[in-house]
Amino acid sequence: xxxxxxxxxxxxxxxxxxxxxxxxxxxxxxxxxxxxxxxxxxxxxxxxxxxxxxxxxxxxxxxxxxxxxxxxxxxxxxxxxxxxxxxxxxxxxxxxxxxxxxxxxxxxxxxxxxxxxxxxxxxxxxxxxxxxxxxxxxxxxxxxxxxxxxxxxxxxxxxxxxxxxxxxxxxxxxxxxxxxxxxxxxxxxxxxxxxxxxxxxxxxxxxxxxxxxxxxxxxxxxxxxxxxxxxxxxxxxxxxxxxxxxxxxxxxxxxxxxxxxxxxxxxxxxxxxxxxxxxxxxxxxxxxxxxxxxxxxxxxxxxxxxxxxxxxxxxxxxxxxxxxxxxxxxxxxxxxxxxxxxxxxxxxxxxxxxxxxxxxxxxxxxxxxxxxxxxxxxxxxxxxxxxxxxxxxxxxxxxxxxxxxxxxxxxxxxxxxxxxxxxxxxxxxxxxxxxxxxxxxxxxxxxxxxxxxxxxxxxxxxxxxxxx
Numbered sequence: 509x510x511x512x513x514x515x516x517x518x519x520x521x522x523x524x525x526x527x528x529x530x531x532x533x534x535x536x537x538x539x540x541x542x543x544x545x546x547x548x549x550x551x552x553x554x555x556x557x558x559x560x561x562x563x564x565x566x567x568x569x570x571x572x573x574x575x576x577x578x579x580x581x582x583x584x585x586x587x588x589x590x591x592x593x594x595x596x597x598x599x600x601x602x603x604x605x606x607x608x609x610x611x612x613x614x615x616x617x618x619x620x621x622x623x624x625x626x627x628x629x630x631x632x633x634x635x636x637x638x639x640x641x642x643x644x645x646x647x648x649x650x651x652x653x654x655x656x657x658x659x660x661x662x663x664x665x666x667x668x669x670x671x672x673x674x675x676x677x678x679x680x681x682x683x684x685x686x687x688x689x690x691x692x693x694x695x696x697x698x699x700x701x702x703x704x705x706x707x708x709x710x711x712x713x714x715x716x717x718x719x720x721x722x723x724x725x726x727x728x729x730x731x732x733x734x735x736x737x738x739x740x741x742x743x744x745x746x747x748x749x750x751x752x753x754x755x756x757x758x759x760x761x762x763x764x765x766x767x768x769x770x771x772x773x774x775x776x777x778x779x780x781x782x783x784x785x786x787x788x789x790x791x792x793x794x795x796x797x798x799x800x801x802x803x804x805x806x807x808x809x810x811x812x813x814x815x816x817x818x819x820x821x822x823x824x825x826x827x828x829x830x831x832x833x834x835x836x837x838x839x840x841x842x843x844x845x846x847x848x849x850x851x852x853x854x855x856x857x858x859x860x861x862x863x864x865x866x867x868x869x870x871x872x873x874x875x876x877x878x879x880x881x882x883x884x885x886x887x888x889x890x891x892x893x894x895x896x897x898x899x900x901x902x903x904x905x906x907x908x909x910x911x912x913x914x915x916x917x918x919x920x921x922x923x924x925x926x927x928x929x930x931x932x933x934x935x936x937x938x939x940x941x942x943x944x945x946x947x948x949x950x951x952x953x954x955x956x957x958x959x960x961x962x963x964x965x966x967x968x969x970x971x972x973x974x975x976x
Contacts, residue, residue, distance in 0.1 A: 654789025
């Protein structure tokens with residue numbers, strides 16, 4: 509179906525929803541790289557006005573990526589719930605925006621609506637929203653998940669503790685991990701990006717993480733972010749795997765580029781569930797996404813990168829994950845050029861993921877050749893905290909020495925907690941008080957000496973010395 513609108517003496521025509529969505533996207537270097545972006549600001553405004561008048565029901569018959577050749581499209585189409593969609597079925601995209609911003613869109617109403625929304629619908633309405641709108645609506649949405657603690661409760665903000673090391677050195681990982689725990693980080697997950705993807709290295713890293721967690725009795729979960737096939741082999745060898753990680757994207761071709769399929773992800777989830785390691789819940793998957801992934805794999809089908817990102821969330825929600833995070837600035841300026849584009853993209857991703865029912869986190873980050881700096885990260889982090897982000901990623905000094913990019917530090921999380929009043933996962937908060945690091949209300953004691961941790965830390969140091 510074609511769309512058109514007269515604006516400023518010109519009639520702008522768009523042959524289909526795919527083209528209309530691409531032209532309506534706020535300026536994005538990746539869409540310009542793909543040759544599908546609006547040619548001018550007026551062109552973009554015309555597309556946004558035409559998109560506002562488009563019926564939401566049009567998205568149920570539109571073709572973005574062919575059904576016959578793409579399993580993500582089949583997942584979206586076959587999983588759509590017409591009954592859940594009924595309350596908004598007669599709305600245009602613009603009317604849907606007004607409804608989301610109204611008091612009628614309560615947390616309960618948004619939760620009931622989730623199965624009736626497609627990724628393309630939520631991507632469309634996000635293109636009509638200002639930054640404040642994206643924050644306001646996302647703040648209404650609650651998505652709670654659990655494994656060894658509970659993530660996403662109202663007023664809470666969790667952090668992933670990311671103790672990466674350039675050579676996966678056990679002592680280096682342990683030092684960064686202990687540093688983060690002493691600063692109250694790690695309630696989302698203790699998660700290492702391994703430098704290699706061998707099965708034995710994976711088992712060594714995940715065993716180290718589990719050893720530290722159990723010695724210190726930390727109520728959190730661990731993850732070695734190797735490939736999903738490596739995790740399956742490690743589970744088969746008896747490794748202590750809490751969460752299975754995988755990068756995913758919004759088309760079958762892009763997922764093939766990551767070496768995964770929907771069937772393989774289901775196999776991995778079944779393998780993790782078979783271990784029965786969760787004590788508070790059974791959410792065992794951890795997914796990572798990011799705008800531009802499908803374009804970089806040449807599997808974007810001329811769909812704009814933000815809509816393709818939202819389609820990745822359809823994959824994620826199929827597997828009921830504990831955590832999903834967009835690595836918003838990691839892919840570089842070819843896809844998100846500067847701090848403004850990264851900020852906008854991070855809020856869009858969080859909004860779309862939450863609306864589709866995902867426990868969204870964000871790696872607030874940028875690469876060193878991008879036109880962004882730590883002030884941009886501060887601004888995005890504080891916006892996300894007010895938008896109710898489930899978790900963010902933290903590394904020592906905000907500088908990841910293995911992946912060579914800039915993220916948030918453990919101290920950044922402390923500052924955001926003080927500004928916004930966001931507390932940690934309740935089980936983790938109770939543990940901080942138990943070991944003498946916190947006061948039970950979320951505040952860390954300045955200069956605290958966690959006496960309860962000393963015997964376990966001494967035994968850990970002895971174990972690592974003996975292993976050298």
